[in-house]
Amino acid sequence: MTTDSGNLRKIIHIDMDAFYASVEQRDNPEYKGKPIVVGGLPQGRGGVVATASYEARKFGIRSAMPSKKAQQLCPHAIFVLPRFAVYKEVSVKIREIFSRYTDLIEPLSLDEAYLDVTDDKLGIGSAIEIATQIRNAIKSELNLTASAGVSINKFVAKTASDINKPDGLTFIGPSKIESFMENLPVEKFFGVGKVTAEKMKRLNIHTGADLKKLTEEQLSLHFGKIGRFFYKIVRGIDERPVQPNRETKSLGAEDTFSHDLTSIEEMFEQLDKIALTVYNRLQRYQLKGRTITLKIKYSDFKQITRNHSFASGISDLSTIAETAKELLSKTFSEDQKIRLLGISLSNFGEIAPSTNRFFDTSQLELF
Numbered sequence: 359m360t361t362d363s364g365n366l367r368k369i370i371h372i373d374m375d376a377f378y379a380s381v382e383q384r385d386n387p388e389y390k391g392k393p394i395v396v397g398g399l400p401q402g403r404g405g406v407v408a409t410a411s412y413e414a415r416k417f418g419i420r421s422a423m424p425s426k427k428a429q430q431l432c433p434h435a436i437f438v439l440p441r442f443a444v445y446k447e448v449s450v451k452i453r454e455i456f457s458r459y460t461d462l463i464e465p466l467s468l469d470e471a472y473l474d475v476t477d478d479k480l481g482i483g484s485a486i487e488i489a490t491q492i493r494n495a496i497k498s499e500l501n502l503t504a505s506a507g508v509s510i511n512k513f514v515a516k517t518a519s520d521i522n523k524p525d526g527l528t529f530i531g532p533s534k535i536e537s538f539m540e541n542l543p544v545e546k547f548f549g550v551g552k553v554t555a556e557k558m559k560r561l562n563i564h565t566g567a568d569l570k571k572l573t574e575e576q577l578s579l580h581f582g583k584i585g586r587f588f589y590k591i592v593r594g595i596d597e598r599p600v601q602p603n604r605e606t607k608s609l610g611a612e613d614t615f616s617h618d619l620t621s622i623e624e625m626f627e628q629l630d631k632i633a634l635t636v637y638n639r640l641q642r643y644q645l646k647g648r649t650i651t652l653k654i655k656y657s658d659f660k661q662i663t664r665n666h667s668f669a670s671g672i673s674d675l676s677t678i679a680e681t682a683k684e685l686l687s688k689t690f691s692e693d694q695k696i697r698l699l700g701i702s703l704s705n706f707g708e709i710a711p712s713t714n715r716f717f718d719t720s721q722l723e724l725f
């Protein structure tokens with residue numbers, strides 16, 4: 359970054375390129391250079407694409423697309439079931455690389471994280487240099503590629519990491535932010551989904567420059583709470599800190615099963631086991647939580663969560679297990695196949711600041 363940056367932060371967003379598919383291509387040399395689709399298989403109903411290799415993307419295959427449709431688009435695509443344990447292992451190694459430079463790491467998923475390197479451990483000082491070293495380490499040590507975005511805040515860094523994908527690095531310095539934001543199509547704005555984008559287009563808002571013409575009140579009127587965020591972001595202002603250890607806000611356990619569960623008895627049995635793991639972890643950390651959340655992932659990779667909150671914190675095994683079963687019973691229907699169950703506790707008593715809560719409202723997500 360520039361030497362006259364004053365109090366400006368140095369934020370890096372790192373995003374692995376086609377992560378699951380790249381790991382599969384790395385571990386199976388016969389997949390190299392081929393269209394690989396990681397996710398549900400196209401046979402039968404249900405399966406969806408988790409990640410497609412760049413070779414597969416050329417055919418229009420995208421994440422969350424039904425695997426059947428992916429097969430129609432590219433009949434010679436190779437479908438591979440995900441190996442989450444492996445991806446998790448790689449993810450831990452990537453995080454270890456990050457931690458050589460900073461402890462301010464906020465993982466967004468297995469393959470994506472924000473790093474605040476304003477005050478890096480090695481005294482390197484240049485965020486571009488750090489991002490370069492990280493990308494090189496990922497390449498030489500893990501044989502994978504990552505793209506990086508470097509800027510002074512999370513939003514611009516994340517948007518930037520997408521620009522020169524795959525295997526790219528994009529730096530948007532303070533003097534470039536304004537024009538960068540003005541030229542950005544609204545779809546690229548964080549928090550703008552399909553519905554919001556359509557609404558914006560009806561209002562004749564196509565780019566950041568159009569968005570900038572609206573007052574804060576107008577934006578909040580049209581888009582609610584997030585409208586005020588757009589007002590700031592289009593001016594290059596994003597003060598959200600990089601929050602390490604977000605995961606300590608909740609504690610839980612989950613299990614992906616070797617075969618999909620179809621009977622409620624089987625599901626209850628698994629919930630008992632998972633509840634025991636959660637209970638042991640709570641004991642270890644001496645925590646009581648007020649909210650129990652049940653996570654269900656179906657065979658088609660659709661995921662839902664259901665939760666129940668108590669008036670005071672709980673940590674006993676039977677309450678955890680029984681509450682999880684009750685939550686499951688309420689959603690159970692005969693024809694459902696479940697590939698993963700998870701239980702977590704949260705609301706540990708401290709006041710949890712949730713300033714960016716509206717980004718976490720993905721009620722239906724993949725994995």
Ligand SMILES: [Mg+2]
Pocket residue numbers: 373374375376377469470
């Ligand atoms: Mg990625």
